[in-house]
Amino acid sequence: MSADEAAKLIPSGVNVGMSGFTGAGYPKAIPVALAKHIKSVHDQGKPFRISVWTGASTAPELDGVLAEVDGIEMRLPYQSDPVCRQKINSGQMHYMDIHLSHVAQFAWFGFFGKLDIAVIEVAGILEDGRLIPAASVGNNKTWIDQADKVIIEVNHKLSEKLEGMHDIYYGTALPPNRKPIMMTEPDQRIGEPYLRCPLDKIIAIVETNETDRVNKFTEPDETSKRIAKHILDFFSKEVAEGRLPKNLLPLQSGVGNIANAVMAGLNEGEFENLKSYTEVIQDGMLGMIKSGKLVSASATSLSLSPDGLKELNDNIDFYRERIILRTQEISNHPEIVRRLGIIAINGMIEADIYGNVNSTHIMGSSIMNGIGGSGDFARNGYMSFFVTPSTAKNGAISAIVPMVSHVDHTEHDVQIIVTEQGLADLRGLSPRQRAICIIENCAHPDYKAALLDYFDRANNSGRPVHTPHILSEALSWHERYEKTGHM
Numbered sequence: 001m002s003a004d005e006a007a008k009l010i011p012s013g014v015n016v017g018m019s020g021f022t023g024a025g026y027p028k029a030i031p032v033a034l035a036k037h038i039k040s041v042h043d044q045g046k047p048f049r050i051s052v053w054t055g056a057s058t059a060p061e062l063d064g065v066l067a068e069v070d071g072i073e074m075r076l077p078y079q080s081d082p083v084c085r086q087k088i089n090s091g092q093m094h095y096m097d098i099h100l101s102h103v104a105q106f107a108w109f110g111f112f113g114k115l116d117i118a119v120i121e122v123a124g125i126l127e128d129g130r131l132i133p134a135a136s137v138g139n140n141k142t143w144i145d146q147a148d149k150v151i152i153e154v155n156h157k158l159s160e161k162l163e164g165m166h167d168i169y170y171g172t173a174l175p176p177n178r179k180p181i182m183m184t185e186p187d188q189r190i191g192e193p194y195l196r197c198p199l200d201k202i203i204a205i206v207e208t209n210e211t212d213r214v215n216k217f218t219e220p221d222e223t224s225k226r227i228a229k230h231i232l233d234f235f236s237k238e239v240a241e242g243r244l245p246k247n248l249l250p251l252q253s254g255v256g257n258i259a260n261a262v263m264a265g266l267n268e269g270e271f272e273n274l275k276s277y278t279e280v281i282q283d284g285m286l287g288m289i290k291s292g293k294l295v296s297a298s299a300t301s302l303s304l305s306p307d308g309l310k311e312l313n314d315n316i317d318f319y320r321e322r323i324i325l326r327t328q329e330i331s332n333h334p335e336i337v338r339r340l341g342i343i344a345i346n347g348m349i350e351a352d353i354y355g356n357v358n359s360t361h362i363m364g365s366s367i368m369n370g371i372g373g374s375g376d377f378a379r380n381g382y383m384s385f386f387v388t389p390s391t392a393k394n395g396a397i398s399a400i401v402p403m404v405s406h407v408d409h410t411e412h413d414v415q416i417i418v419t420e421q422g423l424a425d426l427r428g429l430s431p432r433q434r435a436i437c438i439i440e441n442c443a444h445p446d447y448k449a450a451l452l453d454y455f456d457r458a459n460n461s462g463r464p465v466h467t468p469h470i471l472s473e474a475l476s477w478h479e480r481y482e483k484t485g486h487m
Contacts, residue, residue: 003032017107017117017143019136023213024304025136027208049072050072051075052074052075052076054139055140056301057078061213063083072084075088078372085367097371099376100376117148118146123160124154129196131195132193133166141170142329157209165319166194166324167324167330168194169330171190181335183336183340184339184340186276186296189324190330227262230418231262246272252277253278253285254346255280271293274288279331280300280302281304302323331373334380344374348409355411355426358405378413383415383416386409386414395444398447398477401478423442454473
């Protein structure tokens with residue numbers, strides 16, 4: 001049926017699980033048709049809102065259009081759309097930020113309530129009803145299993161040769177009947193290439209022919225390259241001292257310029273036979289696979305530029321043998337992350353002098369995107385890096401502050417902080433030792449003296465000094481920025 005007809009099968013007040021993870025694999029037609037339908041209902045003076053659950057961020061054709069018509073009551077678990085963000089921060093939309101490894105299991109536990117409808121993009125349907133997943137897997141398996149009704153978008157723009165790239169694990173059980181997940185290598189397959197869906201659940205099939213909303217990545221700037229160099233030099237040192245093997249350990253990296261700069265540096269560097277166990281495969285990782293530096297990459301989604309997408313499609317037989325796309329409950333599973341010894345590299349907004357990290361909020365109250373999978377990997381990985389430029393807003397904001405305005409990752413989960421200024425290895429250090437290490441190595445020169453002054457006065461304030469703070473000043477930098485536009 002048409003997208004307009006299918007959209008009218010979604011009533012107000014329901015929970016809808018939609019496919020999509022970091023701009024890939026989201027339904028293209030039905031959210032747009034649904035937004036049009038919601039607007040027509042609103043124009044009649046009637047309320048119409050749904051709760052939207054996904055794998056992670058999607059695209060303007062899903063998050064954006066539904067947010068614009070005030071069609072979303074609750075959004076989870078991660079978003080990056082500017083309209084969505086504005087609605088959340090203005091209080092017009094509820095948003096639940098959550099570790100990505102928790103989403104599927106919490107849905108199974110019933111913590112979010114009943115999932116009414118799933119809307120899933122696929123690359124094709126086999127004669128026996130099995131579904132060929134699209135460019136992301138995310139929570140699609142769970143949405144199909146949990147939903148009462150399923151709407152399928154078959155996207156003919158996707159290469160049929162995606163078939164065989166996916167590994168869908170059906171061995172998850174609920175407590176107390178859980179069993180170990182038998183994966184000991186990052187490129188090991190433990191599932192099957194297809195999604196299963198009982199045919200009697202499917203209430204509509206819509207055909208589309210549209211590409212994912214892919215954006216051209218900007219080339220890594222000098223700041224990103226300097227951050228990448230600090231990390232690569234650190235890897236060399238760790239190998240020399242016997243704490244890492246010569247081919248390192250499986251790599252996880254977040255999305256963005258710094259991640260691509262690290263991949264570019266690795267591609268030009270000394271390390272061979274690398275493997276990745278991560279969430280998203282970007283252009284930088286694709287380049288490493290093509291060069292042979294990276295022998296395999298496991299993720300839950302592709303997130304490629306137009307050039308990267310063309311490279312994948314032109315050589316998909318080659319890449320299909322080296323890329324595995326899994327459900328996000330497996331790609332981010334703490335048990336597997338810990339067993340494989342993942343090296344986790346994630347971005348942050350700010351860190352304080354004791355190593356607590358804020359990766360989600362601007363000035364404490366305004367959500368940016370969400371925690372995503374960074375916590376899954378940071379707490380359970382072999383090594384945990386958090387990276388950022390040392391300043392923002394042309395130097396008006398310091399990324400290193402006396403106290404973070406919001407805590408996503410406590411000091412206990414943060415081992416290494418990197419800015420373009422340098423790298424702070426916090427392993428084995430007390431809070432006061434961490435403070436000196438972070439200030440000296442990571443703070444921008446414009447802010448270093450003020451940070452040292454705060455730390456010195458906190459140490460001599462007469463209060464306990466295990467983690468020295470002057471409570472009346474701890475958040476004064478943020479307060480000063482909001483009043484004056486400069487920290």
